[in-house]
Amino acid sequence: MDAAPDARRTAVAVRDLRLALPEGGDRAYAVDGVSFDLVAGEILCLVGESGSGKSMCAHALMGLLPKAVRPAGGTIRLGDLDLAAQDEAGWRDTRGRRIAMIFQEPMTALNPLMRIGDQMAEMFEAHGLLTPRARRARVLALAEEVGLPEPGRIVRAYPHQLSGGQRQRAMIAMALALEPAILVADEPTTALDVTTQAQILGLIRALQARRNMAVLFITHDFGVVAEIADRVMVLRHGRVVEAGTAAAVLGRPQAAYTKALLAAVPSMDPPPRTPPGGLKAVEVAGLEKTYVTGGGWWRKPRRVEAARDVAFALHRGETLGLVGESGSGKSSVARLVMRLIEPDRGTVRLGDTDLTRLRGEALRRARSRIQMVFQDPFASLNPRRKVGRIIADGPMAHGVAEAEAMARARRLVDLVGLDAGALDRFPHEFSGGQRQRIGIARALALEPEVLVADEAVSALDVSVQAQVLALLEDLKQRLGLSMLFITHDLRVAAQICDRIAVMRRGEIVELKSAAGLFADPEHPYTRALLDAVPGRPRRAA
Structure with a gap:
């Protein structure tokens, strides 16, 4: 064809x-x-x-x-x-x-030891074009053309000093350097949040039209x-x-x-849901976390407020979504709730237990009640262990006998839709969707009350994504789980979340039912996020 x-x-x-x-x-x-x-x-x-x-x-x-x-x-x-x-x-x-190429993940495509401007200039040097002075001028012009802020500063920076969107713009500038046809x-744009994705798509479309590529x-x-x-x-x-x-x-x-x-593409129309209520599985109050990085003899340290007076309740049997751009603080809040990082102040209550007061063995026991499903199962699963042992390790660490832990693993692989033969295979022998099912099984092995899913479907194809979302919803209903679901994909949030909290710069700026948020967003930032979803009709001004 x-x-x-x-x-x-x-x-x-x-x-x-x-x-x-x-x-x-x-x-x-x-x-x-x-x-x-x-x-x-x-x-x-x-x-x-x-x-x-x-x-x-x-x-x-x-x-x-x-x-x-x-x-x-x-x-x-x-x-x-x-x-x-x-x-x-x-x-x-x-x-x-x-002919030139823009790669999916600029952080791995860019040389971490070279400044951005030097990597852009290398395109001309490799083809024996321009003098060093002319290359520097052309690099600045390219940085301006792709919309990089403060081009003079950006071209002197290293890749890790840029945001994901800025790194992708730098990759586009490199691809366009020699004016390919x-x-x-x-x-x-796969790894980018919706607003950055919208900017990159608009940039590619504009450059393509301008250059007739x-x-x-x-x-x-x-x-x-x-x-x-x-x-x-x-x-x-x-x-x-x-x-x-x-x-x-x-x-x-x-x-x-x-x-x-x-x-299989998630709809932006949330399905009808019963409003949550009753007992609280998790209650967060006054949660704050500030990261301090850099600093030295001549530089002030950089302070980033990842959580500012964050408060919400997750009810039993509910899925609460945390959405926002990269850097909004949603993943930091997830880790604060899990006590994987320490809050500066505030409380996280798991049922009647104040997690922020626990230490040592008491904290370890409490963590069995709240478990996490990670974004990249291939990175979070031990490649040297077979799946059965990966799932059984958690219960065994909490005192469950090996025979019972393996029996639990067998039940769980069946529960998440894998055959029993999966127990004797290694993670690399599975597809991305199957590995995520293994990650879910591992999280369920300690029979938790709460699942924290951090971008658990963002790297999956739409059909596999739909299968994993259906699995999570089914498990929530069958096991009575509560779920804190972190995502930058508003279509996914619409389909799985009962309520949605929108985060911006460490703060929750809006929290309401999924249906209410999509039908009547109140905060300007929420409206901007919804309007940035690719393929969605733009809201009238």
Whole structure:
């Protein structure tokens, strides 16, 4: 299937691309017979779940395929040049000059030991362009073009000194440095909060239109597709299942798989819920936490208020959402509630127990009543232990006999929808969604009263995300759990939360029912967050 509308304006033509996987796997090809055109002045979105082949298509366009993946057929034509047949010397000349890439995670793509300006200037140096003085001037101009604040300061900073959005803008500046005709963006906004995401999407769209670039934009977020795409191509298992204009694919999908993906996108309309009440599982009052960093002989220390007079109650059987931008304090509040960090002042009550007063063994026993599901299960699961032991370790640490702990692990893997064979496998043998189920099982192993879920579904595809959200809701009902759910995704919050607290700069600025918040947001910051959700119609001024 070909997604090309007009070959006369084609910047890159991909025909029958095949990328072979090592023998012995689940399938022979990572990409199997894919054809599409990148057209000047348009954005083509590649959509699909993890493993669909969309990132492999991007890496093939950049000559950055993993060693285990080998070209097995097809052509990638950039004018008269067949990119698929280039040697490394040819790629060095093509990359940056004619085709450039924005990576998903700028913190890992940027060199932590080099200043941002030096990394941007390196693009010109690698191609033998401009004098050192001209490079510095061009770096400042690029920083201004992508909207970096205080460009003179930013170009002297290191990556860790910038916010996520600023690092992504720096990556975009590097990609645009040599004015390429084609831009490849691989999930460039996945890890960003909604307002920063909206800014980056607007920036890419504006730069693309100004420079008349062809853009290949890879994403699994249909809200982003609705916001930015001119055309859409849906991949599954390395093959194209549907392609067409954004309006046609989103509004009148033909393939069953496309319909299933669209159906899995969380709605912004909260389902009807019974208002919470009754006993309080967690009560937070006057919680405050300030981080102090830096400082020295000539510099004042930097103070960041992560929590300022935070107060809320989580009722038994309720899901309370904490939403806000990166740096709003929501994850710090979660860790304060868990007593993973110490508050400066305030109280956290777990039922009748004041957690802030506990120390030592008493705190360790109380922690069994409140457990956390982390954002990245692959990072939080011990890669050297089998799943059964990962789940059983918690109960065993609290005095449960090994036989009983393993029996509990068997019950839990069944409860979260995995087969018993999962107990004897290692975390790397599972998909992202399956690993998150293991993380949930581990959190439930101590039979807690409260679950704290910190961005527990933000890294998952929409269909897997829907499955994990349904699992959490089912477990909450069956086990009588209360849940503190931290997320920057307002669509997810709408579907799972009974009430939502909006955080900004360490403060809760609005707290009401999910239905009330989405129907009638009161605080300007809440309205700004809702308006920034990609694909959502903008609110009238």
